Amino acid sequence: MEEVIAIAIGVLAASGTWLILRPRTFQVVMGLCLLSYGVNLFIFSMGSLFIGKEPVIKAGVPQDLLNYTDPLPQALVLTAIVISFAMTALFLVVLLASRGLTGTDHVDGREPKE
Amino acid sequence: MNLMPHLIVAPILLPLLTAACMLLLGEKHRPLKARINLVSTLIGLIISVLLLIWTQNQSSPASIGVYLPSNWQVPFGIVLVVDRLSALMLVLTGIIAFCALLFAMARWDRAGASFHALFQIQLMGLYGAFLTADLFNLFVFFEVLLAASYGLMLHGSGKARVSAGLHYISINLLASSLFLIGAALIYGVTGTLNMADLAFKIPLVPEADRGLLHAGAAILAIAFLAKAGMWPLNFWLVPAYSSASAPVAALFAIMTKVGIYTVLRLWTLLFSGQAGASAYFAGDWLIYGGMATIVCAAIAILAAQRLERMASLSILVSAGILLSAVGFAQPNLTAAALFYLVSSTLALSALFLLAELIERSRSSSDVLIEEDAETLPTLIEPPPRGTNLDDEQKVVVGQIIPWAMAFLGLSFIACALLIIGMPPLSGFIGKLSLLNALLNPAGLGNDINAPISTAAWCLLALLILSGLASLIAFSRMGIQRFWTPLERSSPILRRIECVPIVLLLGLCVVLTIKAEPVLRYTQAAADTLNNPERYVMAVMGARPVPSPEAKAAMLEVQP
Numbered sequence: 001m002e003e004v005i006a007i008a009i010g011v012l013a014a015s016g017t018w019l020i021l022r023p024r025t026f027q028v029v030m031g032l033c034l035l036s037y038g039v040n041l042f043i044f045s046m047g048s049l050f051i052g053k054e055p056v057i058k059a060g061v062p063q064d065l066l067n068y069t070d071p072l073p074q075a076l077v078l079t080a081i082v083i084s085f086a087m088t089a090l091f092l093v094v095l096l097a098s099r100g101l102t103g104t105d106h107v108d109g110r111e112p113k114e
Numbered sequence: 115m116n117l118m119p120h121l122i123v124a125p126i127l128l129p130l131l132t133a134a135c136m137l138l139l140g141e142k143h144r145p146l147k148a149r150i151n152l153v154s155t156l157i158g159l160i161i162s163v164l165l166l167i168w169t170q171n172q173s174s175p176a177s178i179g180v181y182l183p184s185n186w187q188v189p190f191g192i193v194l195v196v197d198r199l200s201a202l203m204l205v206l207t208g209i210i211a212f213c214a215l216l217f218a219m220a221r222w223d224r225a226g227a228s229f230h231a232l233f234q235i236q237l238m239g240l241y242g243a244f245l246t247a248d249l250f251n252l253f254v255f256f257e258v259l260l261a262a263s264y265g266l267m268l269h270g271s272g273k274a275r276v277s278a279g280l281h282y283i284s285i286n287l288l289a290s291s292l293f294l295i296g297a298a299l300i301y302g303v304t305g306t307l308n309m310a311d312l313a314f315k316i317p318l319v320p321e322a323d324r325g326l327l328h329a330g331a332a333i334l335a336i337a338f339l340a341k342a343g344m345w346p347l348n349f350w351l352v353p354a355y356s357s358a359s360a361p362v363a364a365l366f367a368i369m370t371k372v373g374i375y376t377v378l379r380l381w382t383l384l385f386s387g388q389a390g391a392s393a394y395f396a397g398d399w400l401i402y403g404g405m406a407t408i409v410c411a412a413i414a415i416l417a418a419q420r421l422e423r424m425a426s427l428s429i430l431v432s433a434g435i436l437l438s439a440v441g442f443a444q445p446n447l448t449a450a451a452l453f454y455l456v457s458s459t460l461a462l463s464a465l466f467l468l469a470e471l472i473e474r475s476r477s478s479s480d481v482l483i484e485e486d487a488e489t490l491p492t493l494i495e496p497p498p499r500g501t502n503l504d505d506e507q508k509v510v511v512g513q514i515i516p517w518a519m520a521f522l523g524l525s526f527i528a529c530a531l532l533i534i535g536m537p538p539l540s541g542f543i544g545k546l547s548l549l550n551a552l553l554n555p556a557g558l559g560n561d562i563n564a565p566i567s568t569a570a571w572c573l574l575a576l577l578i579l580s581g582l583a584s585l586i587a588f589s590r591m592g593i594q595r596f597w598t599p600l601e602r603s604s605p606i607l608r609r610i611e612c613v614p615i616v617l618l619l620g621l622c623v624v625l626t627i628k629a630e631p632v633l634r635y636t637q638a639a640a641d642t643l644n645n646p647e648r649y650v651m652a653v654m655g656a657r658p659v660p661s662p663e664a665k666a667a668m669l670e671v672q673p
Contacts, residue, residue: 032288035288039298043297072307076250083257087290090261091287094268097276098280101271102273108277109277
């Protein structure tokens, strides 16, 4: 399972980085999105990966670290998801404003010279 | 009841509540919102000053105040901590916010929606970032201040701002991702995000995990250094700051200092001399990265043609000096750097405000951001009802100050002296104490024969040369703006726009006169930073307030 997660994070981060370096604003937005997904998975995996373990204390399960997974990264991921989602929405607004003001979707606000 | 521990959380709650009230008020009632904002900012400043006085009056050497939100036991909950360094930054933020707001109330707050609410949220993020002692909470406050800064950056709209804002936002989103990766790595290795707990656990990290820890810290540092403006992570800064509206740029002058503050705080705490194998990790990177920043910014400042650009580049020069000085991990140098930080931040804020007034007085042919003319109210306009009346019931708006040019010229000279670091103002004292600390690594009079490292000589030379570059650039700018124009109408200034500049520069004069107590204070702050065990003990020793039942039980047991 670790390999699958690692490959997923790697692919997301790599495609995110490539897209961020592209010249069109929409590609940059998509790149930032993918990168933030990769980062969220990364935080999640930092709490060690387990299948079928509870993050919060449950009645009937012995209260030791063997039976639970770390709840903190899950809480952190939740915060990070909310923040990155809001920021992406804000970035989209700026993208549209920039498109409206400059008439181009190039990140520099003008088309490169031929 | 002792108010003090609750005062620590007040600088965060106050702007939050104020911003919420303003959002409820909606788009109308702008004068009312401006007044609420001003009062709230002033109260925030007073609270910061009270906290500063509190840290001064404590008898214990560290004088660290700890607040446990929600009464959680220490390593498990978020902690807010105020020590001398945070108190100093809080007061600085309060002063700059107050002055920027006064300036904005003249006309800039009318240039777009929700200025006052965004302003307060920005303040909340700044205060929170200076107070928090938890890595993830720091991320949250960074996001709060960044989210507000995106809005403020675009305030007034226009092509230049939106283009610069687009770059500014994408760089900061990227930096936030790096912040999260770094924080997650550090959590993965140490199992904690509490800064004091981290300082406690880092020496105990097994050798096999140390590489991972260092990688995490380095990635985290990239996020902070991008905000602090270290070369080569600072290309976003100059266009963004120089196209932002004047009061916003003045407030942003403290934003790079947030990056420097977090580097200083985390680096001295996590990688102090007691950190075992990780002691002073990557200190050379700070020293030489800072120097590279100084070189690049000083060369660029020689080529700058606009005053706003020069101000932004001066921010980079001062950021480079501060980062490099921090990297030496030498208490007397850190103390001098903190004094320099205060002086240069005040001066740079004043310069950003001044820049707009000076550029306004130039001929209309080269108005910088032409769209401003549409979004901003014109200078000479019929007064809005019920606003801006002075003592004699005359309208303050558009009243011509006969001394306008003299005021601009004198303020420009004062700003230039402060930023270049020439006598007699506080910039000189800041630079002199930096040079002094570099030449006396062991402290004045302690060990005269202590060797001075090559890096120290390099920084010494760069300090003087960057001053020379600024001197040339500022003289040229002064000649162009004030002496060359043959005939030109005196600019129209409003009193409310002059007051903040006078306030900021007046504070620099006070700083010059009261340099000794301020330097003593920064020395004490640097000593606290140099002895992280005090901070760790204070935070880890904080106990939650017992619940009423537990209190009653204790009372029953005692008799």
